[in-house]
Structure formats: C-alpha cells, structure tokens
Amino acid sequence: MYQVYPRSFADGTGDGVGDLPGLRAHLEHLSWLGVDAVWLSPIYPSPMADFGYDVADYCAVDPLFGTLADLDAVVADAHHLGIRVLLDWVPNHTSDAHPWFQASRSSRDDPKRDWYIWRDPAPDGGPPNNWMRAWGGTPAWTFDEASGQWYLHLFLPEQPDLNWANPEVEVAMHATLRFWLDRGVDGFRIDVVHALGKDPALPDTPADLSPIPHATLNDDPRTHPILRRLRTLLDGYDGDRVMVGEVFLLDTARVATYYGDGDELHLAFNFPPLFAPFTATSWRKQLARVEREVAPVGWPTWVLSNHDVVRHRTRYGGDEARARAAAVLLLTLRGTPFLYAGEELGLAQAEIPPERVVDPGGRDGCRAPIPWDGTPEHGWSTTDPWLPWPPEAERRNVANQREDPASVMHLYRRLLAARRSSPALQDGTMELIDGVPEDVIAWRRRSPGDERIVAVNFGPETVAVDAPLGGVVEVASDGAGEGRLFTGTLGPSSAVLLRPAVTTSPASPGSASLAL
Numbered sequence: 001m002y003q004v005y006p007r008s009f010a011d012g013t014g015d016g017v018g019d020l021p022g023l024r025a026h027l028e029h030l031s032w033l034g035v036d037a038v039w040l041s042p043i044y045p046s047p048m049a050d051f052g053y054d055v056a057d058y059c060a061v062d063p064l065f066g067t068l069a070d071l072d073a074v075v076a077d078a079h080h081l082g083i084r085v086l087l088d089w090v091p092n093h094t095s096d097a098h099p100w101f102q103a104s105r106s107s108r109d110d111p112k113r114d115w116y117i118w119r120d121p122a123p124d125g126g127p128p129n130n131w132m133r134a135w136g137g138t139p140a141w142t143f144d145e146a147s148g149q150w151y152l153h154l155f156l157p158e159q160p161d162l163n164w165a166n167p168e169v170e171v172a173m174h175a176t177l178r179f180w181l182d183r184g185v186d187g188f189r190i191d192v193v194h195a196l197g198k199d200p201a202l203p204d205t206p207a208d209l210s211p212i213p214h215a216t217l218n219d220d221p222r223t224h225p226i227l228r229r230l231r232t233l234l235d236g237y238d239g240d241r242v243m244v245g246e247v248f249l250l251d252t253a254r255v256a257t258y259y260g261d262g263d264e265l266h267l268a269f270n271f272p273p274l275f276a277p278f279t280a281t282s283w284r285k286q287l288a289r290v291e292r293e294v295a296p297v298g299w300p301t302w303v304l305s306n307h308d309v310v311r312h313r314t315r316y317g318g319d320e321a322r323a324r325a326a327a328v329l330l331l332t333l334r335g336t337p338f339l340y341a342g343e344e345l346g347l348a349q350a351e352i353p354p355e356r357v358v359d360p361g362g363r364d365g366c367r368a369p370i371p372w373d374g375t376p377e378h379g380w381s382t383t384d385p386w387l388p389w390p391p392e393a394e395r396r397n398v399a400n401q402r403e404d405p406a407s408v409m410h411l412y413r414r415l416l417a418a419r420r421s422s423p424a425l426q427d428g429t430m431e432l433i434d435g436v437p438e439d440v441i442a443w444r445r446r447s448p449g450d451e452r453i454v455a456v457n458f459g460p461e462t463v464a465v466d467a468p469l470g471g472v473v474e475v476a477s478d479g480a481g482e483g484r485l486f487t488g489t490l491g492p493s494s495a496v497l498l499r500p501a502v503t504t505s506p507a508s509p510g511s512a513s514l515a516l
C-alpha cells in the first residue's frame with residue numbers, strides 16, 4: 001500500500017497545493033511502480049487546523065482538493081489500473097467547525113450535547129482530569145465559557161473528541177463509511193483507532209505513565225466491540241473492503257489485540273519497528289516480536305515512514321545505501337508493507353526554515369512536495385509551493401529516476417515486481433536463517449513450490465555470508481550482480497533478494513531442479 005499525502009503529492013489546479021486532479025494525472029507513476037493500493041490522507045472539507053485531520057464534513061471533498069467527481073474519477077482510474085483506493089477515516093474527533101460540534105456546544109440541552117465529551121470543571125475550576133493533548137504540553141480540555149463546561153480533545157482544541165459511548169454517534173459515523181463504500185472505495189485507514197473507547201470515568205493518567213493520552217490510557221476494552229461492528233459493516237459489502245487501523249500503542253502485543261479473533265481490524269499498524277534503530281540487533285527483536293505476538297492472530301504490517309514522522313532515510317543517518325537496504329527489508333518481510341510517497345525517490349527530510357513552519361505538530365519536514373521533474377517548478381505550478389522542496393530535488397525527482405535504472409525508484413519497482421511474481425514473498429512462511437554474521441539478518445520465505453531468501457547487512461563492513469545463502473540475485477539493493485549467482489559477499493548497508501538457481505542436470509537433459 002502506498003500513502004499519498006494529497007497536499008504534497010501533485011498540483012493539478014495551479015495553486016501550489018496538491019489535489020485530486022494532480023493525483024489522477026500521476027496515477028500512472030503508481031502503476032509503473034507496481035503498488036496494489038493507495039491510501040489518501042484526508043480529503044474532506046476542513047479548516048485545516050491539522051491539515052485535514054480536523055474533518056468538518058465526512059461525506060464531501062474540500063474544494064482545495066477538488067470535487068466529489070474528481071474523487072470518483074481517481075477511484076475509477078485507479079481501479080482501471082488495478083489499484084485499490086483507501087480513504088483516511090478520522091473517527092476519534094471532528095473539527096470544531098463540524099455542524100455536530102457547533103450544535104453540541106450551542107447549549108447543555110442540545111440533542112447533540114452528548115455527541116462530544118463534556119464535563120464540569122474540577123472542584124478548583126480547572127480541567128476535569130490531568131490529560132494532556134498531543135503536541136502542545138497543555139491540557140486535553142478546553143473551557144467553553146457560554147455553557148460552563150470543558151470539552152475533551154486529545155489533539156488540538158479544534159479537534160473535539162466524539163463520544164463513541166453514544167449510540168447515535170456510532171450510527172452517524174457508520175453512515176459516513178457507507179457513503180464512501182457505496183461509491184466504490186475499497187476501505188479505510190482509521191485514524192487513532194485505539195482511542196475510540198473511553199472509560200466514562202475518565203480517570204487521571206497515573207503518574208508513572210507518559211502523560212500523552214492517546215499513547216497510553218486510551219487502549220480501553222470498549223474500543224473492541226466498536227471495531228467488531230465496523231468489521232461487520234465492511235463485511236456486508238461485496239469485494240475485498242479493508243480497514244487498517246492506526247493503533248498508536250508502542251507495544252506490539254497490545255497492537256495485536258486489535259485484530260480481535262479475526263473479527264476486528266484486517267490490518268493494524270505496528271509502530272515499534274518504525275521507531276527502532278536500523279541495526280541487526282534491534283530488528284531481530286522486532287521480527288521476533290511480530291512473529292510471536294502478531295502472526296498468531298493476524299497478518300502483520302510494516303511501515304518505515306509516514307506523514308507524522310521524520311523520513312526514515314534521515315532517521316537512519318542520511319546514507320542512501322541504508323535507505324536502499326531498508327527498502328529490501330520492508331518489501332520482503334511477511335506482511336503488508338506501507339510506502340509513504342517520496343520514499344521511492346530516497347527522499348530525505350526537508351529543512352523547514354522557522355518562517356515556513358505551518359504544522360502545530362512539527363511534522364512539515366516529511367510533508368515536502370514530491371518533485372516530479374528537474375525544472376524549477378518540479379512539475380508543480382510554482383517554484384514555491386505550500387512547503388519547501390525536499391533536498392536534492394533538482395536531481396532526486398521522478399523524471400530523472402525513471403530514466404536511471406540504477407535509481408532508488410527502480411529498486412522499489414524491481415522489489416515490487418519480485419513480490420508480485422513470488423507467492424512465497426506474498427504470503428509464504430518466514431523463518432530466520434542462523435549462522436550469519438552478527439550485523440546480518442537473513443530469512444527464508446517459502447510457500448508450496450516457491451522459495452526466496454533475503455539477507456540484509458545492517459553493518460558498516462563488508463561481510464562474507466556463507467552457505468546456505470545460495471541462489472541467484474533477483475534484486476540487490478545496490479543493483480550489483482542481479483541475474484547472476486550470489487557471490488556470498490554483502491557490502492556495507494546492503495541487502496539481496498535471492499531466488500533459487502535453476503540448474504539443468506546433464507544426466508537428464510531438459511529437466512530442471514531447484515537448488516538453493
């Protein structure tokens with residue numbers, strides 16, 4: 001799956017902000033790359049306090065991005081290319097400009113009052129509990145003078161939390177999903193899904209826990225029945241409709257509970273590997289945890305970058321070789337990989353001068369516009385779009401890399417093609433191979449009649465990787481030796497995908513046997 005951050009992907013209307021016509025014009029890139037599905041960060045009408053994660057209408061498109069007809073056209077064209085489309089559904093909170101919240105705040109007696117989480121002041125007049133909102137270092141509560149109560153917002157004050165304990169909220173939110181499913185959308189990425197269920201007592205965060213509310217307290221059991229009902233809703237539709245949840249809990253075992261008994265999320269983001277350093281020791285632990293904690297209950301997911309974190313090329317020290325090795329890792333593990341637009345160019349985090357900062361969460365640097373070509377406008381309508389360009393845009397852009405078979409972009413394409421043609425890589429088993437150097441992780445993927453081996457050298461030295469790592473190099477992170485027998489040597493920060501060598505036995509001409 002490939003994440004598009006619509007503001008930053010491609011500008012089709014000439015205002016320096018990406019939009020749906022821009023995306024539509026560049027679907028061909030996704031098809032060329034070989035992805036199966038695209039997930040769009042929110043495209044709904046929004047005051048953009050959190051760049052669309054503050055939704056004012058769940059069943060429409062913000063004019064900044066285009067029209068409903070533009071979205072329909074994106075879905076139709078994507079389907080024509082064999083690409084599924086997922087939207088981002090933001091159920092934990094709305095915008096404070098949403099008519100539901102406007103009604104809710106209008107008076108204590110409004111029928112929608114209880115659609116949000118309102119509480120009386122604490123005895124000292126302050127916020128009802130000690131929860132802090134994301135980013136600001138300030139309370140997760142805002143006082144409403146007119147009605148004399150506080151409302152809860154785990155994020156910005158402009159993002160009031162919905163009250164999922166109220167059945168009317170659930171009915172209304174289900175209707176928003178049906179609206180898009182009826183239009184042929186293939187599924188949803190569900191924003192901060194672990195925070196939906198809340199203990200109505202809203203207890204203080206214990207002193208020994210991090211005060212970030214959405215990362216700690218809000219793993220409440222009340223979320224699970226909500227997810228089961230969402231699953232039933234999706235299962236009522238034809239085709240493969242999918243939901244992937246942003247379970248922002250930095251504990252893989254807890255993330256795994258969001259698959260339920262196969263009756264909750266289809267896929268859950270597991271962020272601990274994203275925050276792990278790029279070393280063999282730390283990745284061995286991550287792989288073991290996913291194998292132990294997720295694999296028995298659900299299909300794993302893998303992600304290294306998204307619109308909320310520093311791009312992994314930069315996190316891993318900036319070296320392109322390491323970003324290439326990471327691509328081999330990401331695209332050959334057992335599970336569904338998520339790419340974030342621009343990582344296929346090997347983009348690093350953009351430098352944002354203080355006067356250009358726009359995001360209240362400090363995330364602008366990973367949201368820089370995608371450079372499509374080497375002109376001063378990089379395929380946009382202006383040399384100066386809503387955020388500054390990423391580093392090296394004059395040469396690190398889609399057009400240049402498409403012409404260069406040695407580029408990172410071609411590496412991603414070869415890896416995706418290898419995945420597509422190998423049942424073992426798609427859904428085969430995965431087992432680690434022992435006896436490799438300390439800085440290396442090697443594993444075997446296997447399904448009936450198909451087999452692949454992957455080896456990643458996380459370290460700074462060239463290493464010799466002996467048998468049983470034989471086979472033909474199908475993809476190498478540096479492109480070296482592809483199509484030839486593996487030499488057994490891995491350079492610093494490099495990785496290979498090996499397929500069985502087909503040997504023709506002289507004794508029985510014409511018969512082929514697989515040898516690894």
Ligand code: GLC
Nearest residue numbers: 050053090155191192307308
């Ligand atoms: C999720 C989104 C993030 C957003 C937040 C509030 O973490 O990924 O971008 O700011 O939720 O909706």
